[in-house]
Amino acid sequence: xxxxxxxxxxxxxxxxIAVTDDDVPHLQGELNAILAFVEQLGEVDVxxxxxxxxxxxxxxxxxxxxxxxxxKTADILANAPATEDNFFLVPKVVE
Amino acid sequence: xxxxxxxxxxxxxxxxASKSFSAVELTQAHQGAIAQAKGLNxxxxxxxxxALAMAVAADERIxxxxxxxxxxxxxxxxxxxxxxxVESTACSTILKGFTPRYESTVTGNxxxxxxxxxxxxxxxxxxMGSSNxxxxxxxxxxxxxxxxxxxxxxxxxxxxxSAAAVSARLCLAATATDTGxxxxxxxAFTGTVGIKPTYGRxxxxxxxxxxxxxxxxxPITKTVRDAAMMLRAMSGHDPKDSTxxxxxxxxxxxxxxxxxxxxxxxxxxxxRVEGMSPxxxxxxxxxxxxxxxxxxxxxxxxxxxTKYALPAYYIVAPAEASSNLARYDGVRYGLRxxxxxxxxxxxxxxxxxxxxxxxxxxxxxxYVLSAGYYDAYYLRAQKIRTLIKRDFEEVYAAGVDAILTxxxxxxxxxxxxxxxxxxxxxxxxxxxxxxxxxAGLPGIAVPGGFDAQGLPLGLQLIGRPFDEETxxxxxxxxxxxxxxxxxxxxxxxx
Numbered sequence: 120x121x122x123x124x125x126x127x128x129x130x131x132x133x134x135x136i137a138v139t140d141d142d143v144p145h146l147q148g149e150l151n152a153i154l155a156f157v158e159q160l161g162e163v164d165v166x167x168x169x170x171x172x173x174x175x176x177x178x179x180x181x182x183x184x185x186x187x188x189x190x191k192t193a194d195i196l197a198n199a200p201a202t203e204d205n206f207f208l209v210p211k212v213v214e
Numbered sequence: 215x216x217x218x219x220x221x222x223x224x225x226x227x228x229x230x231a232s233k234s235f236s237a238v239e240l241t242q243a244h245q246g247a248i249a250q251a252k253g254l255n256x257x258x259x260x261x262x263x264x265a266l267a268m269a270v271a272a273d274e275r276i277x278x279x280x281x282x283x284x285x286x287x288x289x290x291x292x293x294x295x296x297x298x299x300v301e302s303t304a305c306s307t308i309l310k311g312f313t314p315r316y317e318s319t320v321t322g323n324x325x326x327x328x329x330x331x332x333x334x335x336x337x338x339x340x341x342m343g344s345s346n347x348x349x350x351x352x353x354x355x356x357x358x359x360x361x362x363x364x365x366x367x368x369x370x371x372x373x374x375x376s377a378a379a380v381s382a383r384l385c386l387a388a389t390a391t392d393t394g395x396x397x398x399x400x401x402a403f404t405g406t407v408g409i410k411p412t413y414g415r416x417x418x419x420x421x422x423x424x425x426x427x428x429x430x431x432x433p434i435t436k437t438v439r440d441a442a443m444m445l446r447a448m449s450g451h452d453p454k455d456s457t458x459x460x461x462x463x464x465x466x467x468x469x470x471x472x473x474x475x476x477x478x479x480x481x482x483x484x485x486r487v488e489g490m491s492p493x494x495x496x497x498x499x500x501x502x503x504x505x506x507x508x509x510x511x512x513x514x515x516x517x518x519x520t521k522y523a524l525p526a527y528y529i530v531a532p533a534e535a536s537s538n539l540a541r542y543d544g545v546r547y548g549l550r551x552x553x554x555x556x557x558x559x560x561x562x563x564x565x566x567x568x569x570x571x572x573x574x575x576x577x578x579x580x581y582v583l584s585a586g587y588y589d590a591y592y593l594r595a596q597k598i599r600t601l602i603k604r605d606f607e608e609v610y611a612a613g614v615d616a617i618l619t620x621x622x623x624x625x626x627x628x629x630x631x632x633x634x635x636x637x638x639x640x641x642x643x644x645x646x647x648x649x650x651x652x653a654g655l656p657g658i659a660v661p662g663g664f665d666a667q668g669l670p671l672g673l674q675l676i677g678r679p680f681d682e683e684t685x686x687x688x689x690x691x692x693x694x695x696x697x698x699x700x701x702x703x704x705x706x707x708x
Contacts, residue, residue: 120590122581126581130581130584132561133580134573134580135543135557135560135561136564136568136573137561137562137565146577150578150581156525157528160591163601165594169597170600174653175457175679177414194315197313198546198548199545199546199547200550207546210554211556212555
């Protein structure tokens with residue numbers, strides 16, 4: 120399978136990465152090189168094989184249902200590019 | 215007195231214990247070496263005040279007879295680890311200025327063991343790369359050069375700064391991470407030792423995530439013994455990472471001298487890839503001979519799905535990366551480029567903040583997870599991952615204790631030489647290491663010799679899950695037989 124330029128733009132949109140018209144042709148070439156490389160996976164017989172969900176056998180652990188952390192508003196906001204009154208600031212979302 | 219920066223981690227520990235020198239002297243010697251080595255671009259952020267304060271405190275503890283396992287030993291930290299109050303960027307423009315309010319569990323474990331932090335070390339952006347050329351801070355230059363040739367070489371990647379720093383004697387040891395070979399390949403390129411432990415041995419908490427089902431932390435060091443010391447301190451259960459194994463950490467250093475008598479070492483025939491260089495072939499044969507002479511039994515084994523590991527990795531890893539890196543949105547931390555609306559702000563921020571390789575992987579990941587392609591790509595890759603792991607399980611069930619392979623298909627290459635037109639050319643560096651991550655197993659790279667141009671080559675040992683001890687035992691046999699790698703001549707001193 121290979122991708123056309125329209126698909127490259129769609130993927131960029133899905134990934135929330137702005138691309139310029141100049142970016143698209145070389146991205147298309149690079150993505151198609153990778154897709155050509157993974158094509159060989161099609162020759163493996165995977166009938167009846169379970170997909171891996173955990174690389175080491177481990178049971179999900181339960182923990183006590185208790186508050187163990189919190190009251191760290193200043194720490195959480197410390198690295199934000201824009202904040203106001205203990206909130207993250209973003210451009211207007213609702214018209 | 216010998217040059218303090220030439221000591222191994224174990225020798226420095228013993229020297230501090232016998233009061234031959236102080237932790238402050240040891241730290242200052244390494245700070246001096248870092249100051250001379252700016253041209254290598256290995257350290258990107260030094261923490262001199264913190265280092266000296268930690269060294270002073272270490273000297274006091276040593277004087278009181280309360281030294282901990284790594285007391286007063288100066289180490290470097292890959293910039294992928296979050297360090298409290300010290301900028302942590304994963305070498306990406308999108309995280310410039312990010313100063314964590316917390317410490318990663320692994321680095322916290324090191325400081326609790328008494329280690330001294332010299333600073334943060336360069337790496338590929340978000341650990342995506344095999345040459346340390348994708349860093350927003352520019353490439354790391356290897357301290358190694360070909361005989362009679364001053365072409366600048368890569369130290370490997372993504373932990374290229376860690377490998378270069380240890381090899382150039384800028385720190386006694388360094389932390390690193392490995393998602394597809396990022397500890398073992400740079401170790402092999404620089405004549406150092408690197409171990410990726412079993413998935414779950416080290417906590418991933420506070421390490422910038424790339425591909426969560428593959429990422430593991432580990433050390434890069436000068437010797438096998440040093441790697442055992444570092445890994446013991448870095449490892450251990452952590453309730454903050456639900457994939458971190460709740461099991462005791464053995465005294466890895468005690469396994470170092472154990473030898474390989476009676477062990478069965480597998481040689482996987484599928485690793486004899488077409489076009490393998492005669493030098494790599496010879497290295498691999500030498501490794502087999504050394505282990506045989508030390509009393510191990512060498513047996514041929516088969517791992518039939520080996521050739522599918524790298525292509526499957528280039529589906530699984532980008533898929534996980536595209537999810538993990540969705541958090542860089544210009545809202546909570548790092549870079550923000552304003553736009554007309556929130557979507558345009560996201561898109562501009564991510565376009566400006568991520569480098570080319572990272573964008574490529576995020577986009578591949580978004581594509582293989584998108585509607586209509588998920589089954590054909592992602593689900594199929596996860597099934598193949600099951601088969602890769604099964605290959606190893608069958609070999610181990612047949613009584614094999616560890617597997618010996620070359621660590622890389624070649625020695626280090628020149629900066630700018632690979633992957634500019636076709637990204638896959640660079641990806642092929644990880645052909646021998648990536649299977650280990652796909653199966654969650656431990657793997658160690660140990661120097662095994664040199665190529666015709668005098669560049670280091672590494673051997674890889676792959677172990678059973680949570681049996682790093684056998685890797686340290688067999689790794690030491692190789693180190694003893696191959697001889698410790700002498701440091702490269704210092705040509706970079708400013």
